[in-house]
Amino acid sequence: xxxxxxxxxxxxxxxxxxxxxxxxxxxxxxxxxxxxxxxxxxxxxxxxxxxxxxxxxxxxxxxxxxxxxxxxxxxxxxxxxxxxxxxxxxxxxxxxxxxxxxxxxxxxxxxxxxxxxxxxxxxxxxxxxxxxxxxxxxxxxxxxxxxxxxxxxxxxxxxxxxxxxxxxxxxxxxxxxxxxxxxxxxxxxxxxxxxxxxxxxxxxxxxxxxxxxxxxxxxxxxxxxxxxxxxxxxxxxxxxxxxxxxxxxxxxxxxxxxxxxxxxxxxxxxxxxxxxxxxxxxxxxxxxxxxxxxxxxxxxxxxxxxxxxxxxxxxxxxxxxxxxxxxxxxxxxxxxxxxxxxxxxxxxxxxxxxxxxxxxxxxxxxxxxxxxxxxxxxxxxxxxxxxxxxxxxxxxxxxxxxxxxxxxxxxxxxxxxxxxxxxxxxxxxxxxxxxxxxxxxxxxxxxxxxxxxxxxxxxxxxxxxxx
Ligand code: GAL
Numbered sequence: 001x002x003x004x005x006x007x008x009x010x011x012x013x014x015x016x017x018x019x020x021x022x023x024x025x026x027x028x029x030x031x032x033x034x035x036x037x038x039x040x041x042x043x044x045x046x047x048x049x050x051x052x053x054x055x056x057x058x059x060x061x062x063x064x065x066x067x068x069x070x071x072x073x074x075x076x077x078x079x080x081x082x083x084x085x086x087x088x089x090x091x092x093x094x095x096x097x098x099x100x101x102x103x104x105x106x107x108x109x110x111x112x113x114x115x116x117x118x119x120x121x122x123x124x125x126x127x128x129x130x131x132x133x134x135x136x137x138x139x140x141x142x143x144x145x146x147x148x149x150x151x152x153x154x155x156x157x158x159x160x161x162x163x164x165x166x167x168x169x170x171x172x173x174x175x176x177x178x179x180x181x182x183x184x185x186x187x188x189x190x191x192x193x194x195x196x197x198x199x200x201x202x203x204x205x206x207x208x209x210x211x212x213x214x215x216x217x218x219x220x221x222x223x224x225x226x227x228x229x230x231x232x233x234x235x236x237x238x239x240x241x242x243x244x245x246x247x248x249x250x251x252x253x254x255x256x257x258x259x260x261x262x263x264x265x266x267x268x269x270x271x272x273x274x275x276x277x278x279x280x281x282x283x284x285x286x287x288x289x290x291x292x293x294x295x296x297x298x299x300x301x302x303x304x305x306x307x308x309x310x311x312x313x314x315x316x317x318x319x320x321x322x323x324x325x326x327x328x329x330x331x332x333x334x335x336x337x338x339x340x341x342x343x344x345x346x347x348x349x350x351x352x353x354x355x356x357x358x359x360x361x362x363x364x365x366x367x368x369x370x371x372x373x374x375x376x377x378x379x380x381x382x383x384x385x386x387x388x389x390x391x392x393x394x395x396x397x398x399x400x401x402x403x404x405x406x407x408x409x410x411x412x413x414x415x416x417x418x419x420x421x422x423x424x425x426x427x428x429x430x431x432x433x434x435x436x437x438x439x440x441x442x443x444x445x446x447x448x449x450x451x452x453x454x455x456x457x458x459x460x461x462x463x464x465x466x467x
Pocket of ligand 1: 013016162163166223305373417424425433
């Protein structure tokens with residue numbers, strides 16, 4: 001059913017699991033700062049301890065082995081390695097920690113997939129403008145080179161930046177993620193631009209300095225919902241759906257995989273909206289400089305984070321003068337056939353993943369694809385016998401198999417989100433995505449496999465045996 005060398009994985013991210021926020025001279029990140037401010041996160045919770053994976057890594061490794069994963073995706077905390085964000089000061093304890101994680105994984109025959117940036121910018125760099133500042137891209141490149149140099153002899157799959165869309169929009173437009181900026185209509189575009197530049201620089205560095213010696217692959221993880229017009233025979237709904245896609249998947253995938261520039265739909269929508277509001281300035285969406293290497297072609301595979309599907313109609317402006325939603329003019333509409341389950345934003349639509357994979361094949365020139373995140377969360381009282389989530393994984397993996405066999409999509413791996421229940425950003429610990437339950441009231445943060453974890457392990461075993 002699946003290729004023999006298919007990657008069966010699960011993922012985590014540093015801030016969501018590690019804890020040890022000040023341990024061994026780690027520098028603070030923007031998530032430390034954001035959570036320590038009152039009123040930002042559900043119940044004023046924070047990731048100071050989280051799953052305490054900084055101290056309990058061996059417990060995570062046991063979980064990974066129990067599932068029979070072939071791959072484990074985790075992220076490096078930039079400010080644990082470089083407390084001030086720059087290579088002027090390297091924290092050797094941080095290097096030791098990640099060396100141990102990587103070596104232990106390899107000793108158990110598990111391949112690491114390493115994310116360099118999963119939302120947690122060093123606070124020191126935020127203080128100098130963060131992702132709004134063009135120079136953050138060069139600092140990211142230095143950090144990436146440091147990581148390739150230090151860990152790249154053993155790490156062969158790299159993700160530079162996780163979900164630039166979420167960082168840009170939730171962190172700088174809506175203000176519900178760190179650094180909590182609410183600067184609608186401008187900053188998210190600037191931040192997204194600098195993240196694309198950062199990604200491209202790091203890919204270029206890998207390509208010219210490390211690829212021949214290390215032989216790995218580098219990409220960025222792009223999140224996208226699957227979207228369909230609310231009424232399939234309504235032209236306005238069809239056009240709104242195209243705009244919606246251009247402003248999400250297209251924003252980051254189009255420059256990297258198709259043209260080296262933003263989708264035309266996005267550029268013209270932002271220009272038109274600017275004119276409507278009487279702004280002469282149509283450069284709210286920045287332009288790529290001819291003096292820098294192109295972002296086109298800077299991905300060795302397509303890394304996709306998929307969670308949900310949406311129906312779309314025109315509309316959805318934010319009611320303010322200027323915001324991304326008004327630029328996009330495409331609203332999500334709830335459809336009874338795709339009901340929300342669990343968290344407020346997650347309609348469970350496994351078939352949406354198959355359709356999205358086919359769309360990616362057709363639009364982005366049939367790339368190899370890793371599904372770097374996919375999952376479904378529990379809300380409210382914990383159920384270890386989470387039958388619904390177990391079913392979800394079965395249904396979804398079947399759809400991935402269909403995408404490979406029937407649609408010819410070159411999917412190379414699937415990473416469930418997440419290995420562990422963890423700190424789910426603005427929702428704190430109230431939302432559980434783990435294949436393992438974590439008892440956050442217990443000092444030892446005991447991990448217990450869910451039914452969904454057991455079922456995932458069975459599926460992995462079955463496919464490994466070629467059944
Ligand atoms: C993604 C993010 C993950 C995880 C997941 C579930 O946006 O990369 O860190 O939180 O969503 O909401």
